[in-house]
Amino acid sequence: MPLTAPAVGVSMLGGRAGDPALVAQGRVVDYAELRDRVARRRDELGTTRRLVMTEAGNALEPVVTYLAALEGGHPVLFVPPEGDDTARRNRAALVERFDPDVIARTDAHDADGPRWTLDERRAGTRHELHPELALLASTSGSTGSPKLVRLSADNLRSNAAAIAEYLRLSPADRAATTLPLQYCYGLSVVNSHLLSGASLLLTERSVTDEDFWQEASEHRITSFAGVPYTFELLEAGGFGDRELPSLRYLTQAGGRLAPEAVRRIAALGERRGFELYVMYGQTEATARMAYLPPELAATAAGAIGRPIPGGRLRIDPLGGADDGSDGSDPASHDGAGAGAPAEGSRTGMVDGTGELVYEGPNVMLGYAEAPADFALGRTVHELRTGDLARRRDDGLFEIVGRANRFAKVFGLRIDLDRVERLLAEEGVTARAATDDERLLVFATSERAVARARERAATLTGLPPHVVAGYAVAEFPRTSSGKPDTAALVRFAADHDRLLGEAGGSGGPGDVDDAPEQVRRVFATLLGRPEAGLDDSFAGLGGDSLSYIEVSLRLEELLGALPREWPRLTARELGAHAGRHRAPGAGAALDGVADAAGPGASPVASAETGPRASDPGTAGRRRRPWTARLETPAVLRAAAIVLIVGTHADLFMMKGGAHLLLAVAGYNLARFQLAAVPGATRVRRLARSAVQLAVPAVLWIGAVALVTGQYRPATALLVNNLMPSDGRWNEQWQFWFLEAAVWTIVGLALLFSVRAIDRLERRAPFGFALAALALALAARFAIAGPHAEHVERYSAPVVIWLLALGWLVARADTTARRLLVSAVAIVSSFGFFGEPGREAIVAAGVLALVWVPAVRLPRLVVPVVATLAGASMFVYLTHWQVYPPFEASAPWLGTLLSFAVGVLAWRAYLLASGRLSRMTARARGALASRATAKRARLVRSAEATERTRPRQPCPRAEALAQSTGAVAAIGG
Structure with missing residues (x-):
């Protein structure tokens, strides 16, 4: 000793x-x-x-x-x-x-x-x-x-x-x-x-x-x-x-x-x-x-x-x-x-x-x-x-940078703090780091990344090819709340490896390494650098759009995914792959997208892979010509096709909008109501309501101003509150969005009550079943056994479809799926009094219950994914597109409705990104104008401080005198 x-x-x-x-x-x-x-x-x-x-x-x-x-x-x-x-x-x-x-x-x-x-x-x-x-x-x-x-x-x-x-x-x-x-x-x-x-x-x-x-x-x-x-x-x-x-x-x-x-x-x-x-x-x-x-x-x-x-x-x-x-x-x-x-x-x-x-x-x-x-x-x-x-002139100390935030890149000494500051002055909020060979810049949107890369290269004098940019969902922090630069650098390495930019070699994925590979997929495709092995897709904020591309990547990596994969951690998914992967299934993650290039979209790059003509690819398994796409995405795309085609008189297959409402409830339960902290649930619900309401209000309001077609209540999504004669009119065209938005707002308020939030976590299936029972009770109390005219579109009457989708997502055993199937059939048939329309809704819900994914030709997958992603904007805009072609060329009206909806979706994403940058620039300008005023205030404060008498604190002085007294206590 x-x-x-x-x-x-x-x-x-x-x-x-x-x-x-x-x-x-x-x-x-x-x-x-x-x-x-x-x-x-x-x-x-x-x-x-x-x-x-x-x-x-x-x-x-x-x-x-x-x-x-x-x-x-x-x-x-x-x-x-x-x-x-x-x-x-x-x-x-x-x-x-x-x-x-x-x-x-x-x-x-x-x-x-x-x-x-x-x-x-x-x-x-x-x-x-x-x-x-x-x-x-x-x-x-x-x-x-x-x-x-x-x-x-x-x-x-x-x-x-x-x-x-x-x-x-x-x-x-x-x-x-x-x-x-x-x-x-x-x-x-x-x-x-x-x-x-x-x-x-x-x-x-x-x-x-x-x-x-x-x-x-x-x-x-x-x-x-x-x-x-x-x-x-x-x-x-x-x-x-x-x-x-x-x-x-x-x-x-x-x-x-x-x-x-x-x-x-x-x-x-x-x-x-x-x-x-x-x-x-x-x-x-x-x-x-x-x-x-x-x-x-x-x-x-x-x-x-x-x-x-x-x-x-x-x-x-x-x-x-x-x-x-x-x-x-x-x-x-x-x-x-x-x-x-x-x-x-x-x-x-x-x-x-x-x-x-x-x-x-x-x-x-x-x-x-x-x-x-x-x-x-x-x-x-x-x-x-x-x-x-x-x-400073007032005697106070002020930090202006970090000495070890200087880096050597391409022979130039770069001040990373200064790079961040100069980008901020130009309206780009970004983080800068280095991997010893490149300057790495990170921002929270693809357009901001492109701008940050361009300006960083110009401001530093570095060649563009040594400045790499990465989009993240949010800037990560350490457990103590500080910016986590190390996580960003790891994320860049994961991203490069995933997209093949680092030139990884092929070979079947190693089962033992599967959890780490799943973690990389989550980190990269969700833009979450801090993603760990014990994080899940739902817990990291994955939603009904991002799950399409993530599920495609995971299918490539692991083979067929379990139904509940969004709530499984990377570790659990990796273990599932080890138990269920067929021999040869799953290409190596490093080679999944080596032909896609750094700018390829995740969905498109999922189609690429090691080519037979590439050196070193001999003996690798060729990819099948089909790919699995999760049923909710397929149903979203199918529903919007039914909606537009029926409205344009290309064919007559009603029920798509009501089915889409059930799919929305299913996705709501899987993502916004995932098993994450209660406050996070409420924030996600609120964010979803905003994401639905803002583009809807902007579009409907703009059409109302130009044409006078809609009332203010319709533009504000409160048409349900207005007096009605019970007959369909164009003010009801956006009933679907109105029902979805206000249901989500109601759920956010409901789950802000901690007791209710805890109750749902303890019994998720029972809670969803009770919610459906209440919604059906409201439906029958208002509309009776058959909904007629605008009752079919009234929010209190159709909310049962959202609750039904929610219940489907919570049905995690065969017995529960059988019960939900019976409930879906009984509640759907008789609602419209039109068996064909009811059959479409019931069949779609049953597909949600029993068919986790649909195998489609690979060439079709990007089209289906795009329609699913743009479905809300197609729904919003098609009312103004198809009518001129309804009688003469319904097929043209249908195609144009899809084209305009997809373009509106892309334009909205572009505009929202630009608005964020303009807001950041405005804040920077206000800060600059305030500098002179602050200087005057500082001088005034200095004068005040010099004249203020210092009040002694007897207890603090006694404590200060005792700082050197170390008591020897011993045994």
């Missing part, structure tokens, strides 16, 4: 015995009880100093174990709770690399249920531990970091005291734990509050969870912390309308929050009685290095502010190094401005710009890359942050 220093501990508990310390699962734990629990846990850990790996969690046992280890002098290494496969792999890698002596964790396999355990891997320790070592922190809470930050007891206590001083913490304060415990920002909230005698509401809930706000109100929290993404969620979730009178302040760090957002939140706080503290830090500085006083949030938004009490900041020249700072891990930033340029400067460098350097008692001891490093003392005396900064 190695020799180690005597146990030296530090206590973070500064509260009075009877004061509340923690609120855990609704129960208040006071400081007396917490001290008793910590003492017992300290005794369990023993008197010999050992490395304690602790599962992090915002719960009582992890906090007690952390505090006990600190008091006993045992260095702590936090790891996230075991969740997805990545977390498990990272934990295993840390155990193997750093060999902890004790692992404190939740044992989910215990016979009596989950319980907290101390897994003592040995009686003593194998490590030599420096006397000052108290915490080993992974940068930004990431367990994938190649090195750990060594922090001392003095680091922890001094930083906690400094934070308590500028936040003016007292026993009256109570913070909610909105950040992970293993994240230095989250841990600093725990340390600063307990040291100052304040309390914590321990919760794992997100700010998007309604139960979080109920807890926050019930336990009267005075603050919570957030990263930029937290504040995006708050604003999107209606935080401004919430009543939380106990709230005293918010804190923000973990990346740069846009100055406009800082000003909005500060203004909201001024109205509602809370303050906003914008803060800056790094794990290497324990947590905090600077903060922006709340009174300056409106006038100095964008600045990181001034040093924390006891700290000092300076700016050093860069010295011309190409590789940026050597002082810190680039992943470690927890600051307000890290990696983000200040407003105003187009050149990227301004007078006085250099690397930001910090000095203070919270600067780390150094890094640990191997267990031998645990014995080291202090190797770092000041922190070179790696951030480019300047000191």
Whole structure:
């Protein structure tokens, strides 16, 4: 057993015995009880100093174990709770690399249920531990970091005291734990509050969870912390309308929050009685290095502010190094401005710009890359942050870029932050990265990608062929809410590999690698760089359009797909392929689209593959001339053909629109009502309603203005509310869209009630069956056994078709499918009093129940997919297209209706993308015009600050004086 220093501990508990310390699962734990629990846990850990790996969690046992280890002098290494496969792999890698002596964790396999355990891997320790070592922190809470930050007891206590001083913490304060415990920002909230005698509401809930706000109100929290993404969620979730009178302040760090957002939140706080503290830090500085006083949030938004009490900041020249700072891990930033340029400067460098350097008692001891490093003392005396900064005229510090965001591409030194900023000034919101050979740009639409590639090449002087562009659904973030550049780079590699741009070799797909290949398909075709092996198509936001192209790719990769594939994870789909793939089925993913080229559409490129004439393709299985397409897509295309052909008098086969309504309910249940968090469901439903309503209102309104054909109520999709004589007229032409939109809006409101959302999750089939029963009851109450005239198109009467499609999607056993089939037949026949029309609806629904996919000629697949995608626009526009040809050339009217609808669909996508870019440009212009005004306000604020007397805080001063007092507790 190695020799180690005597146990030296530090206590973070500064509260009075009877004061509340923690609120855990609704129960208040006071400081007396917490001290008793910590003492017992300290005794369990023993008197010999050992490395304690602790599962992090915002719960009582992890906090007690952390505090006990600190008091006993045992260095702590936090790891996230075991969740997805990545977390498990990272934990295993840390155990193997750093060999902890004790692992404190939740044992989910215990016979009596989950319980907290101390897994003592040995009686003593194998490590030599420096006397000052108290915490080993992974940068930004990431367990994938190649090195750990060594922090001392003095680091922890001094930083906690400094934070308590500028936040003016007292026993009256109570913070909610909105950040992970293993994240230095989250841990600093725990340390600063307990040291100052304040309390914590321990919760794992997100700010998007309604139960979080109920807890926050019930336990009267005075603050919570957030990263930029937290504040995006708050604003999107209606935080401004919430009543939380106990709230005293918010804190923000973990990346740069846009100055406009800082000003909005500060203004909201001024109205509602809370303050906003914008803060800056790094794990290497324990947590905090600077903060922006709340009174300056409106006038100095964008600045990181001034040093924390006891700290000092300076700016050093860069010295011309190409590789940026050597002082810190680039992943470690927890600051307000890290990696983000200040407003105003187009050149990227301004007078006085250099690397930001910090000095203070919270600067780390150094890094640990191997267990031998645990014995080291202090190797770092000041922190070179790696951030480019300047000191403003008002004395505040401001980040203007990141030194290690410079890259060498094609021999040129590229400032990636500057690339992003210049693109933003031109109205293109994009992210920039590099794979060491190319400049990679990412945007959220194909047109924005094309624009970003073109402008990035021009702005940087790079040849166009070394600038690659990629469309993503949204920009990914790490678990701590920061922009995830690594995920973007991985996404680019996946995308290139999937489309054959990297020249992958062929061969049948490896069953063992199938989950990873499925993950790549999800990541690339859904534009979700963060997609993991435990994500599903539905969970990633796949919808009724994207599933066509994804299912085609997965069919190529895995063979026939199970009916429930949208809700299966990549891991589960890969396992299914291993069990059910026929010999030779599934071409290699790398070769699926090597002939398609980088710009090929996913549907079109699914037709291509390794050609027989290509070198190395001998012996590969030729693709069949047919392809499977999922039944809902085929039915959408077939239904719109029936609708237009019947209306144009090309043939007479009614029932297509009512069948389309059932298909819409089926897709609604599979995608918008997938098993994802409740708030996500509501957002998806709301987005779907908007996607239907906006083009409909624009088109119908435009026709009404030009021709006077439609009333305002029709254009606003509220014709159902208008008085009617019960006879069909042209105001009813858009009944289908009206019924769909208002049903979706109603579902969004319904599922915003958490109790209802939970009930549906517990019994999805029963819930859908009850919904259908209610809808049928409404139908019979209004229309009786046979719907006549416009009753057949009235929203309350036809909503049963949406509910029927929903029920079909929930029928996951043969018995349930038989039941749904019977219900479909009984409810369809008799509705119109026209057996042929009813047969079309019933046959389509039965196809949904029993036929997962239809095999079609490959040449037909793109046509069917296009008709399915454009079906709503064809439905919208065909009323104005076919009438002139109805009597003389119905076939021509039908074809023109499809052509106009597809063109309208494409034009709408183009226009919506352009509108997004124009909006971004307008925001940029407003920001530029505001710069001069901000400068005047800053000068005024500076004058005010100089004349304002500083109010001392006796408790904070006492805490500051105690920062060097490390209590020797021992055994």
